[in-house]
Amino acid sequence: MRRPLTLYGLTFSLPLLIWQLLFFVFPLVFLVALSFWTVKNFRMQPDFDTVNWVTIYGRSVFWQAYGTTLAMAAFASALVSILAFPCAYAIAFKLSDNARRWAVFLMVIPFFTSYLVRVYSWQIFLSDAGIINVMLGWIGLGPYGLLNTVGATMIGYLTLTFPLVVLLQLFSLVFIDRTLIEAAHNLRCGRLRTVFEVIVPSARVGLVIAALFAFILCFGDFVSPIYLGGGDPTTLSILITDTTKSGQQWPRAAVIALTMIGTLLVVAFAAVRFAYKGRTK
Amino acid sequence: MSQMRMPRTGITRRTLLSTGAAALATPMLSRRAFAQATELTMLAWYGHAEPDIVAEFEAENNVKFVPKYYTGGDNMLGLISQSPPGTFDVILSDAEYVQALNEAGYVEELDPNDYAIDEYFPEFQNFPGNWSDGKLFSLVTRFGFLGVAYNTDALTEAEASSYNVFWDPKLTGKVGHFDWHLPNLGQMSLLNGNANPYDIDEAAWSAVKDKTMSLRPQIGGFFDYGGTFSSLNDGQMLAFAGIGDWITGVLEKNGAKVRSVIPEEGGLQWSECFSIGKGSTKAELAKKWIQYITSAKGQAKSANMAAYPALIPNQKGWEVLQAENPDEAKRQGMTKDAGNAIDMIREGRIQYRQWPVQQSLEDWNDFWSEYKGA
Amino acid sequence: MSDRDTASINRNRAVDVALKAYIVLGYAFVFAPIAASFVFSLNSDRFPSIPLGEFSLEWYKAVASDPLVWQGLRNTLFVGVTVGVIATALGFGAAYTDYRYKFFGKQVYLALALIPPTIPVVILGLAMLAYLSRISLSGNALSVIIAHVVICAPFAMAIIRLRLSQMDPDLEAAAWNLGASEWAAMRHVIVPFTMPAILGALFITMAVSFDEFAIAWFVSGLNETLPVKVLGFLQGQVSPRINAIGTFVFVTSMTLVILAQILLTGRGAQIRPSADE
Numbered sequence: 033m034r035r036p037l038t039l040y041g042l043t044f045s046l047p048l049l050i051w052q053l054l055f056f057v058f059p060l061v062f063l064v065a066l067s068f069w070t071v072k073n074f075r076m077q078p079d080f081d082t083v084n085w086v087t088i089y090g091r092s093v094f095w096q097a098y099g100t101t102l103a104m105a106a107f108a109s110a111l112v113s114i115l116a117f118p119c120a121y122a123i124a125f126k127l128s129d130n131a132r133r134w135a136v137f138l139m140v141i142p143f144f145t146s147y148l149v150r151v152y153s154w155q156i157f158l159s160d161a162g163i164i165n166v167m168l169g170w171i172g173l174g175p176y177g178l179l180n181t182v183g184a185t186m187i188g189y190l191t192l193t194f195p196l197v198v199l200l201q202l203f204s205l206v207f208i209d210r211t212l213i214e215a216a217h218n219l220r221c222g223r224l225r226t227v228f229e230v231i232v233p234s235a236r237v238g239l240v241i242a243a244l245f246a247f248i249l250c251f252g253d254f255v256s257p258i259y260l261g262g263g264d265p266t267t268l269s270i271l272i273t274d275t276t277k278s279g280q281q282w283p284r285a286a287v288i289a290l291t292m293i294g295t296l297l298v299v300a301f302a303a304v305r306f307a308y309k310g311r312t313k
Numbered sequence: 314m315s316q317m318r319m320p321r322t323g324i325t326r327r328t329l330l331s332t333g334a335a336a337l338a339t340p341m342l343s344r345r346a347f348a349q350a351t352e353l354t355m356l357a358w359y360g361h362a363e364p365d366i367v368a369e370f371e372a373e374n375n376v377k378f379v380p381k382y383y384t385g386g387d388n389m390l391g392l393i394s395q396s397p398p399g400t401f402d403v404i405l406s407d408a409e410y411v412q413a414l415n416e417a418g419y420v421e422e423l424d425p426n427d428y429a430i431d432e433y434f435p436e437f438q439n440f441p442g443n444w445s446d447g448k449l450f451s452l453v454t455r456f457g458f459l460g461v462a463y464n465t466d467a468l469t470e471a472e473a474s475s476y477n478v479f480w481d482p483k484l485t486g487k488v489g490h491f492d493w494h495l496p497n498l499g500q501m502s503l504l505n506g507n508a509n510p511y512d513i514d515e516a517a518w519s520a521v522k523d524k525t526m527s528l529r530p531q532i533g534g535f536f537d538y539g540g541t542f543s544s545l546n547d548g549q550m551l552a553f554a555g556i557g558d559w560i561t562g563v564l565e566k567n568g569a570k571v572r573s574v575i576p577e578e579g580g581l582q583w584s585e586c587f588s589i590g591k592g593s594t595k596a597e598l599a600k601k602w603i604q605y606i607t608s609a610k611g612q613a614k615s616a617n618m619a620a621y622p623a624l625i626p627n628q629k630g631w632e633v634l635q636a637e638n639p640d641e642a643k644r645q646g647m648t649k650d651a652g653n654a655i656d657m658i659r660e661g662r663i664q665y666r667q668w669p670v671q672q673s674l675e676d677w678n679d680f681w682s683e684y685k686g687a
Numbered sequence: 688m689s690d691r692d693t694a695s696i697n698r699n700r701a702v703d704v705a706l707k708a709y710i711v712l713g714y715a716f717v718f719a720p721i722a723a724s725f726v727f728s729l730n731s732d733r734f735p736s737i738p739l740g741e742f743s744l745e746w747y748k749a750v751a752s753d754p755l756v757w758q759g760l761r762n763t764l765f766v767g768v769t770v771g772v773i774a775t776a777l778g779f780g781a782a783y784t785d786y787r788y789k790f791f792g793k794q795v796y797l798a799l800a801l802i803p804p805t806i807p808v809v810i811l812g813l814a815m816l817a818y819l820s821r822i823s824l825s826g827n828a829l830s831v832i833i834a835h836v837v838i839c840a841p842f843a844m845a846i847i848r849l850r851l852s853q854m855d856p857d858l859e860a861a862a863w864n865l866g867a868s869e870w871a872a873m874r875h876v877i878v879p880f881t882m883p884a885i886l887g888a889l890f891i892t893m894a895v896s897f898d899e900f901a902i903a904w905f906v907s908g909l910n911e912t913l914p915v916k917v918l919g920f921l922q923g924q925v926s927p928r929i930n931a932i933g934t935f936v937f938v939t940s941m942t943l944v945i946l947a948q949i950l951l952t953g954r955g956a957q958i959r960p961s962a963d964e
Contacts, residue, residue: 060806135710148914289809304801
């Protein structure tokens with residue numbers, strides 16, 4: 033199957049390469065350069081000074097935010113994977129073809145409504161006098177402080193990632209070879225065992241990729257932590273905004289950003305390697 | 314009856330349809346009208362180029378404002394520095410940033426004779442930062458005070474009349490911060506008894522940090538402009554540091570039970586200034602706008618801006634406001650009575666919000682990050 | 688063993704019902720904010736709360752009479768469609784390259800193809816703005832398209848690559864053995880096989896672009912897209928206009944999605960393997 037690149041191959045591989053070089057790598061290289069610039073009186077000056085790296089890495093608040101963000105994004109991606117799986121599973125195996133098509137299209141709809149609008153809407157649900165507390169009040173409970181908590185941030189993360197994760201999981205589940213499942217059944221493999229020993233491994237690529245996307249999206253999101261979490265605790269995305277908010281410290285923000293990029297790269301490659309491990313190509 | 318009703322329904326429906334069609338067509342029509350109008354770009358806080366402020370000027374001069382709203386002064390500087398010169402014709406800036414705009418050469422020089430500065434209260438005629446080496450670069454157009462914002466159901470005005478109320482046990486988890494170090498730390502500095510809250514030595518700065526840190530367990534969140542609005546309105550936060558009537562005034566007009574008070578330790582003052590962007594090809598029109606908005610008529614409009622109300626520096630503007638909208642003039646304290654807004658300034662109860670003098674801006678900002686992360 | 692079998696059949700039904708109920712729950716979670724947004728867009732209160740105020744269309748009127756919102760909508764549609772097409776084309780090429788070729792530096796190539804969405808948008812926004820303004824491409828719809836393709840192409844690639852990984856590798860080779868040229872095999876084997884993924888990628892990339900506000904905020908300059916307007920409303924004066932715009936966009940995209948659904952029904956049925964095969 034593997035052949036040297038030909039004109040035919042280049043037609044497919046080059047456009048993306050050129051586009052990403054021009055409009056992604058170059059700005060990123062610029063970002064690296066930017067992290068060595070200095071700022072005087074609100075103006076950035078080209079320079080080669082490690083002061084930004086030293087300052088950021090020397091601050092405990094940075095490492096604290098780093099840990100928080102990593103933990104929150106990891107938790108969110110595990111949570112959304114677990115919550116989405118039964119849904120994707122049920123859509124894949126328990127619905128008729130027609131119902132499944134509708135399910136997929138319905139799940140696509142949230143992508144076309146603004147994430148910002150949905151987050152704003154969650155505020156109406158979660159606030160002290162919001163929909164949930166009013167409803168709890170009818171049965172004599174509450175009010176509970178729901179908004180401006182880590183839980184609210186998680187709801188925001190779920191809002192951001194749940195539809196995507198369901199779709200990606202579904203996409204890999206739908207194409208599992210049914211004969212495998214039948215074989216498992218014929219071998220009197222129990223329901224749950226079939227799920228965990230046949231279905232999950234067969235759909236591994238999709239499941240891991242879905243979780244990875246969830247992690248990536250949550251790790252960099254600043255809307256949920258600010259508008260649902262009340263900006264407390266500080267995540268890296270909030271720290272970036274804060275850093276740039278006073279005195280045009282974009283070079284320092286660049287340091288934080290580059291660290292985030294590095295982290296995500298490691299996670300992404302580990303995940304992809306894990307996903308495709310043992311696959312014959 | 315039914316015969317009677319039928320044609321009436323018909324008419325109603327037709328009316329409805331035509332209204333609907335008109336409503337749908339409106340944007341098309343108005344767009345065509347705007348196509349002939351000159352476009353004037355404005356970089357400002359949200360609300361400054363909304364119809365309630367600019368409609369009259371737009372109609373009179375056949376101008377259409379194209380606003381870019383920013384979310385903070387640094388954000389504004391970032392936008393200007395990354396855009397080609399001449400992108401923004403009119404720039405609204407907080408007073409702290411005016412100096413930075415001058416130094417970076419982002420704004421054109423203004424001719425003081427073009428504007429009705431003599432109508433301004435004396436305190437505002439030589440407003441700090443507006444002038445540099447005897448040259449005028451920007452003109453203050455509105456200002457406001459920052460104190461304690463509180464929910465009137467939860468606190469009495471007497472209780473809210475000291476910054477110490479933030480430490481009240483009944484407010485645990487219910488105190489919000491407007492997420493910017495300058496107004497919050499300035500208020501803490503006032504509470505610590507520093508006469509000039511931004512010009513403090515290392516010992517006083519250290520004391521401010523300690524005092525602030527002790528407030529951390531009380532805090533329910535750090536909010537931007539929009540978040541501050543909604544969390545005060547729905548009672549999510551019962552008291553707020555770092556803001557004033559510019560937020561609670563809007564909510565109050567909307568029926569929310571919130572108010573701002575200048576506590577006994579004193580308040581801070583924010584100020585917004587207009588400038589003409591460097592390289593603007595429509596500088597003449599931009600000048601006309603600044604003339605308009607700093608005139609008595611424009612000032613009265615500006616005081617009652619829908620997005621957020623403010624005090625105005627033009628004395629004649631006060632008179633227009635008192636005549637046109639006495640309730641709002643009274644609510645904001647722009648009356649002839651003793652104890653009005655200008656008296657508060659003259660009594661020394663109000664300090665300018667400004668950059669820290671003895672520490673670097675970074676120190677304050679870094680501490681704020683630490684505080685938030687604590 | 689037979690005991691367990693009957694038990695599992697009984698349990699089966701209960702589990703099926705539970706799973707279907709779970710689907711409903713999942714959709715309820717997804718649609719709750721959208722529904723609430725719709726309800727409150729018709730509510731007169733300036734700040735949404737319960738109990739509801741009066742029925743009112745004032746927020747729609749406010750939105751409809753704002754020429755900048757219309758401008759934003761046109762920008763968004765134009766940008767979204769263009770981005771969807773370019774990003775899907777680029778993503779398809781990259782996915783196919785990864786599927787078929789092994790070459791020196793492939794890891795780097797893949798990194799380039801997949802990393803962009805991992806960059807926090809706030810920073811990508813600034814880097815883009817700084818860079819694009821240096822090559823005089825900032826402040827218009829084109830710059831938003833450029834930036835959005837960068838972050839959307841990886842999504843397209845991932846989706847199409849996923850589909851390709853489910854293709855029997857011998858299929859394409861079989862086509863060549865039967866005398867088809869590479870181009871013909873691409874047209875008659877690869878493209879039809881990946882069509883659902885291509886359409887999916889088209890939709891997802893368009894959707895990502897429709898919804899992207901942070902980078903667009905930086906590079907769009909004065910040509911703001913609709914999500915940038917919404918961010919402005921959220922950061923600035925929180926207003927039910929957010930809900931009105933949200934509902935409007937929702938209804939529009941709903942219509943588009945249903946239309947697409949109807950158009951694709953025939954083809955879609957062939958694509959999805961049926962459960963009882």
